[in-house]
Amino acid sequence: MESQDAEKNPVVHKLREWDAAAVSGVVEFRGEITVVVPRTHLVRACEFLSTDSSLRFSFLSDITPVDRFPIEPRFEVNYQLLSLDRRERIRLQVWLSGKDPVVDSVTSVWPTANWHEREAFDLFGIRFEGHPDLKRILMPDDWEGHPLRKDYPTEGYR
Amino acid sequence: MTTSVMTPVGPGKAMVLNMGPQHPSTHGVLRVLLELDGEIVVKAEPIIGYLHTGIEKSCEAKTYSQAITLTDRMDYLSPLSNNLAYCLAVEKILNIEIPKRAQYVRVLLAELTRVASHLVWLGTHAIDLGAMSVFLYCFREREEVLKIFEYLSGQRMMTSYFRIGGLALEPPPDWLERVQRILDTFPAHIDEYEELLTGNRIWQARTKGVGYISAADAIAMGVSGPLLRASGVAYDIRKMFPYTSYDEFDFEIKTQSAGDCYARYQVRVAEMRESLKIVKQAMGKITPTGPFRAEVPGIIPPSREEMKTSIEGLIYHFKIFTEGFAPPPGEVYQAIESPRGELGVFIASDGSAKPYRAKFRAPSFINLQSLPKLAEGRLIADVVACIGTTDIVLGEVDR
Numbered sequence: 049m050e051s052q053d054a055e056k057n058p059v060v061h062k063l064r065e066w067d068a069a070a071v072s073g074v075v076e077f078r079g080e081i082t083v084v085v086p087r088t089h090l091v092r093a094c095e096f097l098s099t100d101s102s103l104r105f106s107f108l109s110d111i112t113p114v115d116r117f118p119i120e121p122r123f124e125v126n127y128q129l130l131s132l133d134r135r136e137r138i139r140l141q142v143w144l145s146g147k148d149p150v151v152d153s154v155t156s157v158w159p160t161a162n163w164h165e166r167e168a169f170d171l172f173g174i175r176f177e178g179h180p181d182l183k184r185i186l187m188p189d190d191w192e193g194h195p196l197r198k199d200y201p202t203e204g205y206r
Numbered sequence: 207m208t209t210s211v212m213t214p215v216g217p218g219k220a221m222v223l224n225m226g227p228q229h230p231s232t233h234g235v236l237r238v239l240l241e242l243d244g245e246i247v248v249k250a251e252p253i254i255g256y257l258h259t260g261i262e263k264s265c266e267a268k269t270y271s272q273a274i275t276l277t278d279r280m281d282y283l284s285p286l287s288n289n290l291a292y293c294l295a296v297e298k299i300l301n302i303e304i305p306k307r308a309q310y311v312r313v314l315l316a317e318l319t320r321v322a323s324h325l326v327w328l329g330t331h332a333i334d335l336g337a338m339s340v341f342l343y344c345f346r347e348r349e350e351v352l353k354i355f356e357y358l359s360g361q362r363m364m365t366s367y368f369r370i371g372g373l374a375l376e377p378p379p380d381w382l383e384r385v386q387r388i389l390d391t392f393p394a395h396i397d398e399y400e401e402l403l404t405g406n407r408i409w410q411a412r413t414k415g416v417g418y419i420s421a422a423d424a425i426a427m428g429v430s431g432p433l434l435r436a437s438g439v440a441y442d443i444r445k446m447f448p449y450t451s452y453d454e455f456d457f458e459i460k461t462q463s464a465g466d467c468y469a470r471y472q473v474r475v476a477e478m479r480e481s482l483k484i485v486k487q488a489m490g491k492i493t494p495t496g497p498f499r500a501e502v503p504g505i506i507p508p509s510r511e512e513m514k515t516s517i518e519g520l521i522y523h524f525k526i527f528t529e530g531f532a533p534p535p536g537e538v539y540q541a542i543e544s545p546r547g548e549l550g551v552f553i554a555s556d557g558s559a560k561p562y563r564a565k566f567r568a569p570s571f572i573n574l575q576s577l578p579k580l581a582e583g584r585l586i587a588d589v590v591a592c593i594g595t596t597d598i599v600l601g602e603v604d605r
Contacts, residue, residue: 078299114537128550160427196263202267
């Protein structure tokens, strides 16, 4: 749902000014802004948002993948950012294909992403290029399959 | 005790020691792989997943109301906080207003939960470091809070008392008198704990300078809650993005700057006192009669009387409890200040009666990630202090 307010948002505006290709869409829902970013532009956009002196999104709250099986692109990965001193939140969203879900790791921008990305890999099978130690975190090391995918049964396999 | 990182002595051949998953001081099923050089910890790697029960996956198979009971079990020491975060997220998607009376009750109970949670933290942290009497005193006091929860909801811990739209039940008429008794006696108890610990030379030796994390590192590691506030960053969601009428209450964000275990101890004890202040203010605001949940036909169940006397009430009741209600499609992220830090709930709704995706950003999961930063370079005994000071709850770490 695009809206006029989302387009007028100053952060979106600054992102577009910096690199118009980094913003492929904006969604506004219940007062929250989500910026859809092409996966090739993700890390640079994150670096910009965290280091730019007028934006300073220094805190990564959460990385949440959502499996939209069976539509393509299949995986939606949400990055919840927070600027502590500007008291503002924003969400970035990348869409990954189901056949080969891979995106660059943002651990170089926010070290906290380490465990978030491991969890995304463990439960969804999304690979993060450049992650220092991408291995399972919640499931046992020899587990097969990615439990939170929509084609994985709730009861599991016996 | 020195406050700087200690240099290893002797031939540096690292020994790998496994701590946990069954260990009295890991506060749950946490495994920490320690690489030691003598007694110095060269590397500490937390390994988790021993309590993973697939809560997020189960939420996708339940209706929005049914999933509330699952949320209690994540951070099981502050279940009402989890309820609150989840209910607020769903209420945000539904875009409904909660009556002020219900909001004030929510604030009061959330703060009592914070006190109860910090008491467990203090008791277990102290007993880990050898102060055994504090453990018993804290749990004795916590009984009073659990008795209130039982009086309100029938349950001591997994109350599920907060529901979508307000509270589950009307609170009993004299419950505030019982809360008043807590307000009358607690401050003296907190003074007792401080008398036992704050000026105690052994306590100070075991916690001062131990587990240091700088503000910059804490922010980079996504650390939140008392861990972050003890390093000097005044990030408290109750003040920054107020929810459930917290903006109508007068309280302070307690911070310290030392960034070590002692500073975190000071922050949490001060937070207990602030919580009691908030409870007192909430008691003054709660009216004896009034609505305890919002009235949104078709989404919030009607009252029992309405259900039994009017046909619309009966139909709504039936539809809500068989089909569930369907919020509009969309995604929200709602964060609250749980006793451990930023507890965030991300809900993606697809317009059906079940959450399409419910993600819980557990503060303990992220705070635990900083354990290597706290413990590396220090002695094994300090690892116990560091784990205790992060105040992790494995139910939340693993979900």
